Amino acid sequence: MENIKKTTIHDIAQKLNVTASTVSRALNGNPRISDSTRKAVMKTARELNYEPNQIASALRSGRTQLIGMLVPTINRAFFSSIIRGVEEVANSLDYRVIVSQSNEVFDNEENAVKAFLNARVDGIIASIGKNTQQFDHYEQVLERGLPLVLFDRTTPHLQTSQVVIDDYQGAYLATSHLIEQGCTRIAHFTTERKIDIYKERYRGYVNALEDHGIERDEALIFSGNLQLEDGRSHAENLLRNKENFDAIFSASDYAAMGAMQVLKENGLKIPGDVALVGFLNEPFTSFTDPPLTSVNQFPIEMGHTAANLFFNALDSEKKKIIPKKTVLQPELIIRASSLKNSL
């Protein structure tokens, strides 16, 4: 009943009166095998319904065809899209992706990396946790000579390939767009700028203002956790303080959404009274009323790029590993929330 007994290369070998070595070589396309035996091997392999045991292969060859992928949160559109991107490239090359999430907890991150190493993955693609300050676990990956690719959340402490988007440029585009719409009093929602990406967005905002001769006003800059509630309270503060402002550029869509709610509740028109731009292009941004202008980071493409960097590193493993930093260009997706003048 149970066909649990799988056929191995030995079964094929026996049937053809050759050795397992020959079968292995034939299956792997080794040129030192004659055409006739190769064909015979292929044929009986098919007949016997042979499926290679990747575990055995992995043990001997040291290659598992597995990529460990670590993200802060699996079920967030940005990250799940990156996973998707990686998976697409990996699968096309017969690699599989193991996913783990850190939930921004350092211990989880460390454990996940260790688990990946024990599972003998061929390398790791990861986005580091918000609060991670120590990188020994990643160093170990590099010490073993395994490819390590960081995306989005990276660190200068590690000499390895990275993919990020140009956060500066995204913020610059967003802010410039608001200025072009005639806004001059543009608030900015950001966070404690420990992480590069938010620093960069801030810098883009500031530089865009400067380049257009607008003075930065600290009273218009709010720092928080960039969640919906933060956006709400920032907006409430703006209103309570009777700040003069005609636009908000938020480093996160969620905070922008919070602001949108508060502004609407207070009878302000968007974009008439206040124009609004977010960041991340979360799926919900096209469903708000008005739809929210945001910055697309092309997460699927980022996943593709990360995977490509990974396979580059894998190829050059034996040679020199030259860490490569790829910077993707973001795109401003203009929607009604910021369109004061219809185009």
Next chain:
Amino acid sequence: MENIKKTTIHDIAQKLNVTASTVSRALNGNPRISDSTRKAVMKTARELNYEPNQIASALRSGRTQLIGMLVPTINRAFFSSIIRGVEEVANSLDYRVIVSQSNEVFDNEENAVKAFLNARVDGIIASIGKNTQQFDHYEQVLERGLPLVLFDRTTPHLQTSQVVIDDYQGAYLATSHLIEQGCTRIAHFTTERKIDIYKERYRGYVNALEDHGIERDEALIFSGNLQLEDGRSHAENLLRNKENFDAIFSASDYAAMGAMQVLKENGLKIPGDVALVGFLNEPFTSFTDPPLTSVNQFPIEMGHTAANLFFNALDSEKKKIIPKKTVLQPELIIRASSLKNSL
């Protein structure tokens, strides 16, 4: 420089003048090893920074500690949340999750399952493709005696454990809620009812109407792909045909969203003129204006349940495998889009 040479149980054995067998047994908590040697083994294992090679272990023991997880689309909130749920349980038990997506293409689905088997996963958790009519690849999984758990999209053709939510109940709740709000002319957006879940939602809708003495009107029932565009066109049809309707229950949030857009564009008040309920509780539903009432399927919990069923099956593998069908109860999340009478 490169500490590539990993320590193995043989290194530990040599240092302690015992054999690898003893070390292996000590590490695995075999009771036939004395306390003293066990401690010694543990100690030197730590000293030598020993990390087990799971590949070697897997080859011999036949257990890889890997779960293959197949979803139609990784980057959709519902599925990524389920992955998250599975990952949480799996990781806590020292299992890892390999994810693949079918994109609703049968070949992808088949290949993914084969790839999982070649990677020698310990079992599979999957949601079958929309158009899958053939189940040989899944049969193979069962023939090998591996646990197979299906979630959300299941099929009666396979004798295996399943987790679904009670779509009937969700639809019944949603429809009843609309009736309680005073609606009597309730439209329904559905799809060609090949897949169980939509059949069930339809049935819940119909039964709720019947139970409240409301006659079903075929003119109010629309079938399509349940995407935003479908919702828009259904709503346009309703308006064009001058149908008398005061509510819409859509089997998908996207179609509900499309309807919301069209209704608002035509100056109708929601929920004043038309009350609206969706299904799935997509993240965006709380950000629409008005926020969209929807049915929560508890995807993370569904992932937990799927994982638990998986490990149950794994335990009882050797014994009788009793397929278990778990039905989770959905929850109606009431938001402004359907609240005619404030509570």
Next chain:
DNA sequence: TTTGTTTGCGCAATCGATTGCATAAATAAT
């Protein structure tokens, strides 16, 4: 014909851990 190359394949070790079956030593039972 003799020597030199290819070509095609076999031998046997190896990857690192697991495990059924001995076996020696220690302990208990008679």
Next chain:
DNA sequence: ATTATTTATGCAATCGATTGCGCAAACAAA
């Protein structure tokens, strides 16, 4: 004191594929 048990460990095969080295046969060159 002798036999029966238990306890602790070793031996060696095994999981299935890969691979360096070697060797015979076939072919080419001289």
